[in-house]
Amino acid sequence: MSDPAVLLIRKVMGEFPHRRIRILSNAEQLGANRKVNNLVLLTEEARHDFLVQSDGDVRVGPNYLREIIAPFADPSVGVVSCFYRGIVQPNLGAEIEAVGAASDFFAGALVAEWMEGVTFALGASVATSRTWLAKIGRFEALANLLADDYEIGNRVHQAGGKVLLSREPVWTMYPALNFREFWEHQIRWARTVRLVRPASFFGLIVTHGLPWALLAALVAPNAWISAAYLLGYLVLRLAMAWIAGVWGVGDEVLCRKLWLVPLRDAIHFVVWLAGFASNRVTWGGAEYEVRAGKMSPLAHS
Numbered sequence: 001m002s003d004p005a006v007l008l009i010r011k012v013m014g015e016f017p018h019r020r021i022r023i024l025s026n027a028e029q030l031g032a033n034r035k036v037n038n039l040v041l042l043t044e045e046a047r048h049d050f051l052v053q054s055d056g057d058v059r060v061g062p063n064y065l066r067e068i069i070a071p072f073a074d075p076s077v078g079v080v081s082c083f084y085r086g087i088v089q090p091n092l093g094a095e096i097e098a099v100g101a102a103s104d105f106f107a108g109a110l111v112a113e114w115m116e117g118v119t120f121a122l123g124a125s126v127a128t129s130r131t132w133l134a135k136i137g138r139f140e141a142l143a144n145l146l147a148d149d150y151e152i153g154n155r156v157h158q159a160g161g162k163v164l165l166s167r168e169p170v171w172t173m174y175p176a177l178n179f180r181e182f183w184e185h186q187i188r189w190a191r192t193v194r195l196v197r198p199a200s201f202f203g204l205i206v207t208h209g210l211p212w213a214l215l216a217a218l219v220a221p222n223a224w225i226s227a228a229y230l231l232g233y234l235v236l237r238l239a240m241a242w243i244a245g246v247w248g249v250g251d252e253v254l255c256r257k258l259w260l261v262p263l264r265d266a267i268h269f270v271v272w273l274a275g276f277a278s279n280r281v282t283w284g285g286a287e288y289e290v291r292a293g294k295m296s297p298l299a300h301s
Contacts, residue, residue, distance in 0.1 A: 031143025078161025123149030
C-alpha cells in the first residue's frame with residue numbers, strides 16, 4: 001500500500017463517506033500479467049453486472065460513464081472501449097508517443113472498423129459485463145497473455161458479441177521518458193501488435209509513407225519530381241493526422257506538435273523493423289518472452 005495514490009483515495013473517501021469506495025490490494029498471482037491479476041480481484045469484489053476498467057493514468061469527463069454504458073442497452077454488445085487524448089509532460093519521448101497514437105494508431109483503428117468491424121478493445125478504458133466475461137472464461141483466461149485489452153475484445157467478438165468504440169474519448173498521461181524507457185515502450189507496443197495480428201503487422205509496410213517517399217525521391221529523374229514526392233507525403237500525412245487526431249479525437253498535443261509527425265514516422269519505421277527481431281518485451285521493469293501470446297518471465301528479471 002505504498003502507492004502515493006492511496007493517500008489521495010483516502011482523502012476522497014473522507015470527503016464522500018456516503019459513497020462505497022474501497023481500496024483492494026494483494027491480488028492472487030494467477031499469471032504473469034499483473035494487471036489482469038488485479039482485474040480478477042476487482043471483478044470478484046464488484047457488486048453489479050457491468051464492469052468498467054481504466055488505466056491508472058486515465059482521466060475522464062462528466063459524461064464518461066453514461067456514454068460508455070449506453071451501448072449495452074443492446075444485449076448483443078459485449079465490449080465498449082475508448083479513444084484517448086494525450087496529456088504530456090514536457091519531454092520529447094512523451095510527445096512523440098502522444099503524437100503517434102493520435103496521428104497513426106487511431107486512424108488504423110478507424111480503418112479496421114470500416115474494413116472488418118472492431119474486433120479488439122483499446123486498453124485505456126474498457127467496459128464489459130459479467131455475462132460476456134463468463135462466455136470467454138472470465139479474466140482468469142487472460143492472466144498469462146500480453147495483450148489483455150486486445151484479447152478481451154477479440155474473444156468477445158469470437159463469442160458473437162459486438163465490440164464498439166465509444167464516442168466519448170478519455171485522456172491519458174504520457175510521462176517523461178529517457179531514451180531507454182521510450183525505446184522499450186515502443187518495442188513492446190510493436191511486438192504486441194505483431195504477436196496478436198502478424199499479417200496486419202507485416203502489412204504495415206505499405207503504410208510507412210516516409211521511407212517510400214524518400215525512396216521515390218532518390219530514384220526520381222530530376223529534383224522537381226523528387227520534391228513533389230516529398231511534398232506529397234507531407235501534405236497527405238499531415239492532413240490525415242489532423243483529420244483523425246485533431247478534428248476526430250480532439251487531441252491538443254497533436255494540434256500543438258503536428259510538426260513532430262515526420263520525426264515520429266521515421267522512428268516508427270525503425271521500431272517496426274525492430275519488432276521482428278525477437279519475442280521479448282519489457283513491461284513494468286521486468287522482461288518477458290512471449291510464446292503463443294503467453295508471457296513467460298525471464299529468469300534474470
